[in-house]
Amino acid sequence: MFQRRALLRTASLLGSTAALGPLTGLGQAWAQSAWPAKPVNLVVPFPAGGGTDAFARPLSAAFSKQTGKQLIVDNRGGAGGTLGAGIAARAAPDGYNLFMGGVHHAIAPSVYPKLDYDLEKDFIPLAMLANVPQVLVVNPKKVPGDFKAFLAAVRAAPGQFNFGSAGGGTSHHLAGELFKLQTRTFITHIPYRGAGPALQDLMAGNVDMVFDGLGSSATHIKGGRIKALMVSGAKRNPAFPDVPCAAELGLPDYTVTTWYGLWAPKGTPADLQAQIVEQVRVLGQSEEIKAAWAQNGAEFTASTPQQFGAFVNGEIKRWAAVVKASGAKLD
Numbered sequence: 001m002f003q004r005r006a007l008l009r010t011a012s013l014l015g016s017t018a019a020l021g022p023l024t025g026l027g028q029a030w031a032q033s034a035w036p037a038k039p040v041n042l043v044v045p046f047p048a049g050g051g052t053d054a055f056a057r058p059l060s061a062a063f064s065k066q067t068g069k070q071l072i073v074d075n076r077g078g079a080g081g082t083l084g085a086g087i088a089a090r091a092a093p094d095g096y097n098l099f100m101g102g103v104h105h106a107i108a109p110s111v112y113p114k115l116d117y118d119l120e121k122d123f124i125p126l127a128m129l130a131n132v133p134q135v136l137v138v139n140p141k142k143v144p145g146d147f148k149a150f151l152a153a154v155r156a157a158p159g160q161f162n163f164g165s166a167g168g169g170t171s172h173h174l175a176g177e178l179f180k181l182q183t184r185t186f187i188t189h190i191p192y193r194g195a196g197p198a199l200q201d202l203m204a205g206n207v208d209m210v211f212d213g214l215g216s217s218a219t220h221i222k223g224g225r226i227k228a229l230m231v232s233g234a235k236r237n238p239a240f241p242d243v244p245c246a247a248e249l250g251l252p253d254y255t256v257t258t259w260y261g262l263w264a265p266k267g268t269p270a271d272l273q274a275q276i277v278e279q280v281r282v283l284g285q286s287e288e289i290k291a292a293w294a295q296n297g298a299e300f301t302a303s304t305p306q307q308f309g310a311f312v313n314g315e316i317k318r319w320a321a322v323v324k325a326s327g328a329k330l331d
Contacts, residue, residue, distance in 0.1 A: 035095055035275040039070035043091070043099045045084025047077035049196025050166060051216035055130045055260055056100055058292035062283050077194045080167030082108050082115055089117035093265040095272030099123060102260040104170040106315035110323040111169035111330055119316070123263035124273060125309040127280045132214045132298040133231045134175045134256035135243070139205050140227040147229040147249050154185050162188040164198035164207040168330035172198070174319060175211035175232070175256045177326040182254055191330075202226055213258030214239065214297035232256040239297035259301075259315075261308055277305060 040063075044056045056073045063071040076084030081104040091097035105119050117123075136147075143150055143161075154161050165172035168191045180187055190207055192198040195216045201207050203225045210217075210226075214237065220226045221240065231237050233255050234247040246254035262280060264273060283289055284300040293300050303311070322328075 035272050035279070036067055036069040038096060039072055040096050040098060041072050041074050041091070043074050043076055043084050043088040043097070045076055045078075045081040045088070045099075045101060045105075046166060047194040047196050048075050049199070049216070050077075050194040051132070051213040051258055052081075052100055052102060052260055053196070054215040054218075054296055055293070055298070058289060059100075059129070059283065062286050062288045062292075063279070065288070066283060066286065067279065078167075080104060080108060080112075080169040080173075080191075082112060082117075082169075085119070086116040088263070089122040089265060091265050093267035093269075095264070095268055095276065097265055098126075098276070099263040099265070100129070100260060101263060102171070103258055103315060103319075104166070106312055107171060107174055107319040107323070108169050109316060110320040111328060119263075120309075120313065122266050124266060124268055125305050125312060126262045126264055126273065126277055127305065128301040128303045128308050128311065129260045129262055129280070130215065130293060130296075130298040131257055131259045131301050132296060133233050133237055134171065134211055134258055135214050135217055135221075135228050135232070135237075135240075136179070136209060136230045137199075137202065137212055137217050137221065137226045137228050138209045139202055139207075140224075142205055142208055143227075147244065150229055151183060151185070154183075154187060158186040159188055161208045162190050163209045163211060164190050164192055164201055165210070166195040166198060167191045167193060169328075171213070171256065171258050172211050174322055174326070174328060177328040178254065178256060178322055179211065179251075181326050182251055199226070211256075215258065215260075218296045237297045239294065261312070273305070 044052050046052050060071040060073050076087050085101055085105055088099035108115060163176045173189060176189060195212055198210050199220060202210050221228050228240060228243045230246055230249055231243050232246050234245060236245050289300060
């Protein structure tokens with residue numbers, strides 16, 4: 001009798017454990033899916049000090065404050081941002097590897113004969129992060145005066161002025177080519193390994209001008225180290241109200257923006273994609289991000305992954321037309 005009761009108790013306990021097993025497993029799976037559960041790696045495909053970095057660093061700080069987990073900025077510069085993009089495309093699609101690219105990567109397919117990644121096939125678009133106007137900045141010691149004086153000097157000396165860029169095939173490069181096309185001028189292109197090095201050489205007087213995004217130039221403009229002659233587009237930027245826009249300087253079609261977005265490697269689970277997108281949405285509403293973006297003359301553009309993907313596709317086609325019209329090539 002005693003043995004029979006012991007066997008019944010054991011069977012009952014085993015049955016209870018079996019019944020709880022699936023629930024326990026579900027609980028563990030739910031806990032593991034809560035994102036982020038560990039540090040997140042963010043590949044930034046340019047050296048520190050560039051425009052992408054100007055937004056990635058504040059984003060990293062706000063992310064850590066909000067989630068308690070690190071967003072590690074992993075600078076991988078080279079080849080106009082395409083080297084880092086290739087590295088990010090091959091990263092594990094586990095939700096803990098993300099890529100912060102931008103307009104440069106929409107241009108790259110038209111100027112690089114062979115890329116080891118496909119922006120639209122190897123990545124999942126998640127969100128637009130920032131949109132800033134392009135700005136023409138010069139070394140005030142080498143190029144004195146306003147835009148009209150600058151343009152007259154450039155036209156009077158074809159090929160004697162040069163402009164630095166973040167690399168061949170970047171928006172800095174194409175902004176310069178578009179400017180040459182619309183002003184009928186000739187300026188020599190000098191590519192660098194990122195906007196940071198190009199700006200350093202501009203301040204040192206080694207190049208005459210840079211067509212840059214406000215994100216990386218803003219601090220230097222405010223500090224008087226470089227001078228802004230023009231912002232692209234049809235309106236002045238609120239952060240720099242004294243800098244004239246292209247339209248009022250006689251270039252109504254000179255509209256170039258430097259935008260930045262967030263992607264995940266193809267294969268990243270849909271539930272993690274959704275959590276990342278939601279986290280970005282909340283970050284965009286934080287006072288830290290609003291202040292950092294405003295300081296850089298940028299807007300945090302709210303968009304769905306589908307809207308961002310459609311936008312990127314449109315930008316790839318748009319810049320392909322500019323490359324064809326200008327005849328831009330890698331130097």
